[in-house]
Amino acid sequence: MTDFVQNLIDGLGAGSTYALLAVGVSMLFGVMHLVNFAHGELLTVGAYVIYGMRSKDIPWVATIPVAILSAVVLSMGIEFVAFRRVRTASAFTLLLTSFAIEILSHAAWRIGVSSTPRRYAAPDIAFKAVQWGPFNIEVWDVVSIVVAVACFVATAIMLRTTMFGLSIRAASEDFDAARLMGVRANRVISGAFAFAGLLAGIAGAIWLVRRGQADPRMGSEPLLKAVIAAIIGGLGSLQGAVIGGLALGVAEVFFRSWLPSDLQGLTDSFVFVVIAVLFVVRPQGLFNVQTAERV
Amino acid sequence: MILEVDEVTTRYGALTALHAVSLHVEAGELVALVGPNGAGKTTLLSSVVGLLRPASGRVRFDGKDITGMDPAALVAAGLALVPERRRIFKDLSVADNLRLAGTTVAKGLRKQRMDEMAELFPVLRTKWDLSAGFLSGGQAQQLAVARALMSEPKVLLLDEPCLGLAPTMVDVIFDLLDHLRAQGRTVLVVEQQAQRVLGVADRGYVLRTGSIVAEGRGADLADRSDLFDTYIGGS
Numbered sequence: 001m002t003d004f005v006q007n008l009i010d011g012l013g014a015g016s017t018y019a020l021l022a023v024g025v026s027m028l029f030g031v032m033h034l035v036n037f038a039h040g041e042l043l044t045v046g047a048y049v050i051y052g053m054r055s056k057d058i059p060w061v062a063t064i065p066v067a068i069l070s071a072v073v074l075s076m077g078i079e080f081v082a083f084r085r086v087r088t089a090s091a092f093t094l095l096l097t098s099f100a101i102e103i104l105s106h107a108a109w110r111i112g113v114s115s116t117p118r119r120y121a122a123p124d125i126a127f128k129a130v131q132w133g134p135f136n137i138e139v140w141d142v143v144s145i146v147v148a149v150a151c152f153v154a155t156a157i158m159l160r161t162t163m164f165g166l167s168i169r170a171a172s173e174d175f176d177a178a179r180l181m182g183v184r185a186n187r188v189i190s191g192a193f194a195f196a197g198l199l200a201g202i203a204g205a206i207w208l209v210r211r212g213q214a215d216p217r218m219g220s221e222p223l224l225k226a227v228i229a230a231i232i233g234g235l236g237s238l239q240g241a242v243i244g245g246l247a248l249g250v251a252e253v254f255f256r257s258w259l260p261s262d263l264q265g266l267t268d269s270f271v272f273v274v275i276a277v278l279f280v281v282r283p284q285g286l287f288n289v290q291t292a293e294r295v
Numbered sequence: 296m297i298l299e300v301d302e303v304t305t306r307y308g309a310l311t312a313l314h315a316v317s318l319h320v321e322a323g324e325l326v327a328l329v330g331p332n333g334a335g336k337t338t339l340l341s342s343v344v345g346l347l348r349p350a351s352g353r354v355r356f357d358g359k360d361i362t363g364m365d366p367a368a369l370v371a372a373g374l375a376l377v378p379e380r381r382r383i384f385k386d387l388s389v390a391d392n393l394r395l396a397g398t399t400v401a402k403g404l405r406k407q408r409m410d411e412m413a414e415l416f417p418v419l420r421t422k423w424d425l426s427a428g429f430l431s432g433g434q435a436q437q438l439a440v441a442r443a444l445m446s447e448p449k450v451l452l453l454d455e456p457c458l459g460l461a462p463t464m465v466d467v468i469f470d471l472l473d474h475l476r477a478q479g480r481t482v483l484v485v486e487q488q489a490q491r492v493l494g495v496a497d498r499g500y501v502l503r504t505g506s507i508v509a510e511g512r513g514a515d516l517a518d519r520s521d522l523f524d525t526y527i528g529g530s
Contacts, residue, residue, distance in 0.1 A: 166395045170384045176346055177382040182370035182399035182446060 013141030015249020016148030020203035021226030022241035024196030030172030038101035040223025046204035047214035068201030075197025109216035234285030303352035327496035373449035385428030433464030493517035
């Protein structure tokens with residue numbers, strides 16, 4: 001039982017990063033039918049911002065907001081420079097565009113900084129643990145979960161109560177009908193990229209405080225997990241993305257703790273087998289999303 | 296004239312759906328556009344509101360050239376379309392559908408307009424906080440019209456408002472057309488029930504395979520049985 005609760009907390013901590021990314025991925029899929037493989041690069045830019053600022057001894061409290069802001073700015077910049085030009089193209093074109101941006105970003109960091117990792121020291125709080133009864137709870141896990149939950153609640157409130165949220169929901173259901181109601185296509189898409197970038201920036205901050213290094217290709221793996229989480233939840237469904245992300249994080253931690261030590265390296269493989277089985281049973285993901293007309 | 300379609304040609308790839316179509320609507324008029332399936336009626340409305348960009352020709356609204364302008368900008372300028380099959384947002388509540396449709400309206404006015412719509416369409420008030428997906432076809436059509444009226448358009452375009460509705464609901468929609476006309480609104484309506492809509496319209500146009508084949512006073516067109524036999528097929 002102790003192990004179970006311990007693993008659950010660890011898993012939710014890891015899963016909250018995936019879930020925050022997955023909500024952004026799912027939102028962008030909703031408004032423009034884009035599976036954005038460039039979304040992980042928002043983590044990378046945050047990492048290099050942290051590396052740059054920490055190497056000048058700028059305090060963490062100032063570093064983190066700048067890192068988050070850098071993700072928002074890059075997300076909107078990518079939309080403006082790349083996706084806006086191909087907005088009405090096929091989903092396949094959008095997908096290829098996102099891959100191109102991912103590869104360009106890897107190359108840019110390699111050329112602009114270095115292909116070897118740049119290290120920075122994690123703050124003390126990142127690995128601080130407190131003993132609570134039988135549980136050894138890492139403070140940063142709790143911070144991650146609390147921040148993620150706050151983000152999900154804020155997202156839900158935003159979607160229900162603000163005009164921007166209504167525009168996102170309407171555009172996800174029927175983009176052209178939303179335009180006929182006076183919703184500006186560029187504004188709602190740019191806003192969605194900004195919001196997805198904000199969530200990615202926060203996810204990045206949670207993850208990067210512990211990670212302690214920046215390297216050019218670091219964004220790809222968590223993004224792949226986030227895309228899988230979004231698909232598990234049903235692409236386009238935001239609550240599905242949250243549940244998919246958390247479930248993925250928890251599944252990883254549980255497999256790692258159950259698997260014998262010589263099979264630990266295959267944790268991802270086991271998780272993916274479970275996901276494959278899930279898709280055989282429920283190909284549309286956990287939540288059903290009505291397919292809207294394309295832009 | 297408040298709306299003028301001038302020699303508009305629209306293509307889908309190699310297929311030409313509209314061949315240099317011209318029509319106009321004067322302020323305060325109710326104009327009907329009729330024709331068989333596939334004549335290009337929806338293509339014409341889409342070309343007017345900017346969902347499709349004409350290959351050639353111009354669209355002018357309220358003295359300005361609006362050819363290919365963004366649909367959202369046109370809503371703000373006073374041109375609203377109730378699209379075919381209604382396309383209400385099923386995941387949003389009735390109230391939120393209206394609120395969203397008031398996106399171009401000043402915040403202070405939005406609530407007032409929503410109240411006006413609740414008054415004009417009492418059935419919507421009873422479903423106010425319900426997901427619009429639960430509305431019947433007739434209720435959904437009323438919501439679709441209410442949504443378009445939220446922006447207080449100078450010209451209202453209606454695409455097949457009676458499509459798929461029960462006969463009693465069709466009567467409700469025709470009453471609504473009367474009401475809109477009595478309010479002095481300018482309306483261009485595309486309708487399958489050609490004879491009936493021409494009967495109430497000031498003027499009408501008959502569109503067939505992408506070309507206007509007849510135009511005139513609504514009542515005159517409604518009386519021309521040759522037209523119905525040749526072009527429209529039944530009524």
